[in-house]
Amino acid sequence: MTSTWSNPRHRPSGTGSPSALLILATAALLVSACSGSKGNPTTPAPSPSVGQSTSLPRAGAPNVEKPLDTAAAEADPCSVVKSDQVQAFGGGPMDRSRVEHLSSGKVCTWVFANGLGTVSAGMNTGERDGLSHLYALNAQGSGLTTFKPSEPIDGYPSVVFANGGERSYACNLAVGVRNDLMYTIVATPGTGNPNRSDPCGMAAKLGRYAVQHLRAAQ
Template identity: 50%
Template sequence: MRPTTTILTIATLATVALVGGCSEQKTGKPSPTNAPSSAALPSDGAPAVTNPIANTAAIETDPCTAVPAAEIETIGGKIDGSRIEPMTMGKGCTWSFADGPSTVNAGLVTGNKQGLSTLYAQKARGGLTTFKPVDPIDGYPAVIYANGGEGKGTCTLAVGVRDDLVYTVIPLLSSDHPMLADPCGMATKIAAAAIKNLKGA
């Protein structure tokens, strides 16, 4: 059912945001982070973003404008709507597919000021259950990762659009979706479309 899928998508994005920007906390006072300043980025072995995209304000405000609905449909099939999902670390856009309770959510994680370096640091500390650098997307470094919750039909892709900013794409596909076996392929195509539009902004 679609409501269940929506809840799972939001929960997954919350995990993405937390992995991307928060340190572990104990009872009482929050523990300080050892995150590098933007001047020190990239760090922890993360690749540099050699052609950073500076003009991201419009998509930060309305993430659904990053990829037109027609492009989403070309990639993943007919959609029956989209909505902005407010998150603690930025806004995401959720597109709901017409065939079955499948969704894809994407957006800039503005609350993570260390970009891909945060994920590389998490990997070094053993904090991720999946970490796989993949081929650059339109020249921008990318990582498939998870902090639990891996499963058929889902994928979490983060693309560094600046050293201090990532764009994430998270498909959550049901068993009847034609791209069930390749959610990361869908995520890659959507990220490529978003980067193309960001560069043209």
């Protein structure tokens, strides 16, 4: 499978470009295409119930003990984390936020002013194995060039992952909010952003706000 992370069009810039969104889109394609699934390229899969699949987790993935209801987040991804919260940890003032419709579902991209980068996130409804899919790819030794289980996000398991083209100033983080669903975050802090040297820390902060919001809404 050709790496979807090495395309120069997907390199982050410090000008508020949608490059992080493109990386998120290819991340979503990675975790579906590498499994051989053939989803509709324009219509996200419908949201399942909060109940867990009896066949998951698998491939050594951790169990999500308290699955979250994500219907509201799937419908309006920008409502999960407020812009002022993103600004608080993002390293600079917010310019704007926007919702994009991807094959994996709706995604929110928060753009910082003054070329300080972007952070994008959304529920990956296009992959119904959740974190188990990333664990399976890692176990198979194919499809991933980075696979690092990281600290739980408010009790929910997470993995840093990539498929080539890794850069020190970009991080792709998947949080297992249910056994069959992950919340995928791409942080690309721009030059001058204090998070530039720790994009995964930036992604984890957004993930923490998102999980707290979802838990409070249960």
